[in-house]
Amino acid sequence: MCGRFTLAATPDEVAAFLATLELDAFPPRYNIAPTQPILMAMAGPPREPGSNLPDRVALLVRWGLIPSWCKDPKALPLLINARSETAAEKNAFRAAMRHRRALIPATGFYEWKREGKSKQAYLIRPKGGGLMAFGALMETYADPGGAEIDTGAILTTAANDQIAAIHDRMPVVVRPADFARWLDCRTREPRDVADLLAPVEPGFFEAIAISDKVNKVANTGPDIQEPIGVAPPAPQPAGKPKAAARAAPADQLKLF
Template identity: 40%
Template sequence: MCGRYALYGPQSRLRGQFGVEPADLEERFNIAPSQDAPIVRCGADGARELIAARWGLLPSWVKEPGKLAQPINAKVETAGEKPMFRHAFKRSRALVPASGFYEWVPVAGYKQPYFIRPSGGEALFGFGGLLEHWEGPEGFVLTFAILTTAANDLMRPIHDRMPVIIRPKDYAAWLDPEITDANLVRELANEYPSADMEVYPVGRAVGNPRAQGPELVRPVQA
């Protein structure tokens, strides 16, 4: 599962890694479900663009949003077949830039949060995302979900699932709406190498979705 993540640091990282022009994005150290966040998609002209979307998928065919759960995650193993996700899985994939993500491990009497980021902390993850649009009385809404997969060796002691992380060499194919075969899409979401990630404990303040600030990603003693 992926229920919180962060996006911070020099905006040149977005330009260099994803080929998009950031528009004075604020640093976010605790992005939570139902909040808007920046994602990368393939635009109508074929060029990549950075846009804002709400975290929690709402497909276009939904008639009464209040009566349907709006999932923040989708399993990559089954998303290509499930009605909630299959259109976006085939035709409307996105990349979710992240400096890292949080996961919690139960210990004696509480849950210890951990922060997982690219090794060295100088790059970004590109989570595999699904993008949908919905139009209702309040207008046009873009929403997204983050795909998850089985944990790699680094993550397994913390959680049995982790976000799908797309390798930069596969960004173009991942965003290509002409690649619709579910098996080919799943191949792009192969296990991300443990050697390219690092994990460390952080303070429990991140459990409050209103908490923000660089102190949330600083290491602490577990």
Template identity: 40%
Template structure:
């Protein structure tokens, strides 16, 4: 699964990475070192004409849900069963998003308990996790916009640590993931378009990633400082 991640870059770096006009939105992002479920996370969506950046609550609440209580259990969506689960099927067809990160945490079992690792790209750059979003309308008519991170099987780096990892998209594939409809103007769930999307849901190349052991202070969601990402190996 993917239950914690980081986005330690500045607002300016974030806007530059996703080619978004900084004057189009008021700044809301600050560096985050221990992002947890049910918190607000930064996300990129496409509104049909341009990319937009905003915040979504982490933990998907389907539009048809009776109440939002199940969101905390829907922080991840398995790539292999997106079309089998009612909560994920329509978002997969129509409401895909990018969730920016520069690392994610996973815990490896060992003789003394569990050792947390921060996993990211070797170059340290921002990457996009594939996500889905949906909007639930409260009884009072207010909108609750939420999201989930899609996971896939582990690559060679992740296998010794955990049996799942988030789907990380290459920059060149981000536009396809966000595209609301194919360029042929057919429906967004056209078979050929869906197949192209499914081909993106694969493990990221292990040779381009690194896993760094970090302190167990990340175990507590109350801790959100640079100490969370500091390597305990001293390297």
């Protein structure tokens, strides 16, 4: 799963990466947690002939998807992730997978490796730094009073051999060359973009051991990413069974 991530890039860098209009100013975010606002990019409305406007729009959504059919969000688990292997069939994600595919910009995410009774935190980021985009889904939920809220979830896939040494799942990473195809929900069905849901190749990421400061949502400074000198775990040999999935922390299964 992906339960925390970071976006430590300037608005101009993010806008250029996603090919959207200029973004409002926002500070670096080092410990983005469920239910907080997150930035997404989606395909915009069809452009007029000759227009030079970007064909993507950016919006802020609540991290934790609420299906449009949900009658009582308090009775629903917090859907921060969607398994890419089954999202097109699951009732909670099927409509979004067909009609509202999105991208979430990030500069890294956090994962925890179980070591006996303890857990070691890792910052997992593109090797050498820089931006990446998670495959994501967006859904607009209207409560009984008529108020609307945009919500979203990160798509996950099986970990590659490198990340499997830490956790058995990882976010889907969509490369810039595939942005347009992934976001095209007008002419491309889920089956037409299923190939983009594969794990990113080993070597794309680097894993950096960090302290347990990241465990607390209140810790939001860059110091939570400081290395602590623990060597990353060795990649699992191909074909070796991956570790059992880690249970989601209880506070991530509550909406409010």
